[in-house]
Amino acid sequence: MSPSSPARQLMAFALCLLTALPALAAEQNALEPTDEGRQASRETVQSLQYGHYEPVSIDDAWSNEVFERLLTMLDSQHAYLTRQDVARFSDLRSSLDEMLADGDLDRPYEFYNFYQQRFESRLEWLISYLESKPGFDFTGNDRLPTNLDDADWAETSAELDELWRKRLKNAALTLSLTSGESDPQPQLDSGILSEIASIPATPDVTEKPAQGDSLSDDEISEQLIERYRNQLNRVRQSNPEDVLSLILNAATSAVDPHTEYLSPSRGESFDIQMRLSLEGIGALLQQDGEYVRVSSLVSGGPAERSGQLRPADRIVAVGNGESGEMTSVIGMRLDEVVERIRGPKGSKVRLEIIPANAVDVTQTRTIEITRDTVSLEDQAASSEVIELQRDGETQRIGVIRVPAFYVDFDAWQAGEEDYRSSTRDVHQLIDKLKQQDVEGIVLDMRGNGGGALQEANSMVGLFIDRGPTVQVRDARGRINLYGDTDRGVAWDGPMAVLVDRLSASASEIFAGAIQDYGRGLILGNQTFGKGTVQTLSDLSHGEIKLTRAKFYRISGESTQLRGVEPDISYPSLIDDEQIGESALVNALPWDTVRSVNYRQYGHPQRFLDQLRTQHNQRAEQNPNFIYLTREAELAQQLQAQSNSVSLNLEQRKREMQAREAEQLALENQRRSALGLPEIKSWTQAREEEMEAGPGADEDSPIQQAALNESAAILLDYARLQSPSQPDAGDGN
Incomplete structure (x- = not known):
């Protein structure tokens, strides 16, 4: 099969399937607002208008911002809707203010139902194509954009088809990479899973093959079919309460990020967290597009004590116990992810994460944390x-x-x-x-x-x-x-x-x-x-x-x-x-x-120039500070370069290896300067990290270097300042 054949097959299949969209839409059971939801909408708008810290004008400008937030929550990567689809509901840009204030939710629900039709149709499109047993070609120069937040909406369905052709190819390539290496790094399908932030996504029950075994095209198709069928089943479980939360949180987040509507079930979870009786891992999570990101760790909590989870890590799958099935949480609602992580004290949970400092978003690692309460x-x-x-x-x-x-x-x-x-x-x-x-x-x-x-x-x-x-x-x-x-x-x-x-x-x-x-x-x-x-x-x-x-x-x-x-x-x-x-x-x-x-009480600013000079002299000679500076620079460089991934198997391997080699070289430079043995791979580094056990992150050489340097700066300051006597006066 020639390299272009799968693409031609996919395009031809798209033309056949698009003719079925009206029938699919007609069969869709539309979700409708409830009387309780209409009243909650009226009360939410009143609360924003009369109770928020900042004056909130419920006007056309706010309405447009709510619509933009709604679009982001539904289709952050612009992968399901076309410009024409968005224009079809453009009346909401200037009418959502009156609708939400009056509790008139019919049109917003109609928009959601339209989006869900597009979402389901796309999944059915993928499943049907994969059932045709296509071949996958991983040569050529195609690249998949990884961040389309600021991209223009597709003009036609054909443009979306081309985007999904690349996403499907990336999903297959990722599975091939995972299965074909003798020492495989776990991989994340970064481009093909659901982008939706407020609808339940599907469990990813795909089992990774044994090391060294390479999946055939048919096996790859079977695994992806199972993944998309599960996604389809989950999205069809959406209910009116899910849509209400989506709409009202688009309204509240248009005002500020900490104001939010809590459904009855979300409110109960929030109360449990405030009482600190929640049994879990002690991590605060936030929605980040299709991902759930760790925003911070609860001091003294299981996650912090383990040293395995860090802020900015993204959680992509959750499994209960030491051998429970790993379920993908990409695209899943935040509250559902929290529910999956929560569990009885003493039980274990496994998380598949993309580390914050990952050299490639397709590289993941699995960690295990024992749930506990925080006292x-x-x-x-x-x-x-x-x-x-x-x-x-x-x-x-x-x-x-x-x-x-x-x-x-x-x-x-x-x-x-x-x-x-x-x-x-x-x-x-x-x-x-x-x-x-x-x-x-x-x-x-x-x-x-x-x-x-x-x-x-x-x-x-x-x-x-x-x-x-x-x-x-x-x-x-x-x-x-x-x-x-x-x-x-x-x-x-x-x-x-x-x-x-x-x-x-x-x-x-x-x-x-x-x-x-x-x-x-x-x-x-x-x-x-x-x-x-x-x-x-x-x-x-x-x-x-x-x-x-x-x-x-x-x-x-x-x-x-x-x-x-x-x-x-x-x-x-x-x-x-x-x-x-x-x-x-x-x-x-x-x-x-x-x-x-x-x-x-003092004037530290008088000594800052000298203190900074002495600090810089030490930092330039400190292997841990040198590493930290260069690692931060490398992270920024990689972030700037991570706007796309290659869909050529050999090129993808070379890019991953080059990035890992840069980080490995930095770590070994640090180790060499400290007289420590060098490591041969990041696998070895992770094994050493796991062996360090609870509290390892808090006592890491990098963390301790910052503490030691702080002590040195304070000693400099103590030597520079004269015995302090409080100066009377004000702070102006």
Whole structure:
């Protein structure tokens, strides 16, 4: 068979199948809105209009944004609808505001039903073609675009057919790659699975063949047929509640990313999570197009302790137990993915993931995590002492790890004197470090996603002698000032706060206050930038999580969007375009309010130029920092090059091998500089990582290098500054 024959077969088949589309559409059982859904729509719009922090105008501009969000949720990769299809429902661009406000959901449901017809017809088209036993040719120069978010809509069905010809070829090539290597890397079919973010996708029950066995074209077709049939079965299980959630979340996300409609079932899951009684892996997930992405890990949770799952990893399949069937979750609704991962304490779950730093999106790995609950003990602060050699003497810097701002609310509300809290634990650790004669203290708040606001306030009070800590502005423009009211400090010596992109909310309030007071140095990376407050309100059907307030530093600057900028920055492997408030659609803007009066405890900015010079000199000689810098540069380079994949088998292998070779060379340069044995492949690196066991990521050489350097910078700072006496005055 010539290289072009499969393409001609597919095109010819498309012409035959397209004539059947009207019949397929007529047979489709259309989903219709319910009376409960209509009322929920009216109440949701009223909540946005009268309860949201920002003024929300329910007008044509908002209507158009809702329609665009709906299109993205349904067809983010522009793979099912043509420009003509979108134009057919263009009236919604200016009418959704009135429709949603009045609870008139007939037309939005009609749009959804039309989309589902296109979706089902495409799957039937693929299945029928594969049943014709086509051959697959993996030569030629075809490439498949991997990100069509900003692409134009196809003008004709023929254009979509050509896109799907490439996607189908990529699916077959991926299976061929997986089965044909003697030491195969697990592969992900990145281009052929469902793009839909709000409809259940299908279980991928395909079993990987034994190593070294190569699948025939017929075997590849059989596996893909089973995959698409399962997708078809799942999408046909959609119900009116699914469509309501889709439409109302298009409406809420058009306002801001943290405001959302929760169906009755979603609301129950949210309540369980807020009570911290959820038994699972301790990972916060977010929808990312067709994927579910890890946004952060719960401090002290099973996933963090395992060291196997990291922020920005994408989950592509879930299996229960050590040998349970792996089910694809690509295209599956977020709440369904959460349900599959959740399970009884002590049970195991396996996740197939695309690592955040994967050299190719077709490379996946499978990890196993034991489910557990998260307790205060798991999140408890801890301390250590880092010893540094300076001028022939040993100097000691204390480190306090603060994973979260926690408090035993039940004991606190009951009036118990010895209730457990992060502030109390940190105070005790400070006393312990004092006895060990440390010259300074680094508070490590990397990965601290926040927690109790009162704890952020009281913990600032351990380092200042009374004063404001944060301003909270509500929807009416009223500002409440929070702060520390206790006299005295627990530590008045040199201090630094180490943060990263995953430091959010309360940890940003703490770091911002320390920076504004001039009380210490902020080191690491720009923080997450979540400076908003949400409340949960009941609707007659479901609930709404609504943004009601905003945080501001005592200097008047918001922590929203920009977060806290460190005084000295470190390279990071976390892509700011994937993780952080600025990576979210329709995030509220950064702004300012009036500053408040506060005392200045020091002026670290006077020494920053010298501190940065000394830091850079050390970093240029530190193998771990050199690796981190080059790895971050390589990740950006690979990201820029990952807009398409080759559909030529040999070319795809060469591209994958070249990318892996670059990363392998970087790792071996680091190991060589440290006198460690080199590794031969990434398979060996993963095996070593797995053997390291729980907590390996937290204690990794890269993580420890940042902590050691922070201690060194703080020691420099302690040597440079004179004995500090608080300067009276304000922060202006």
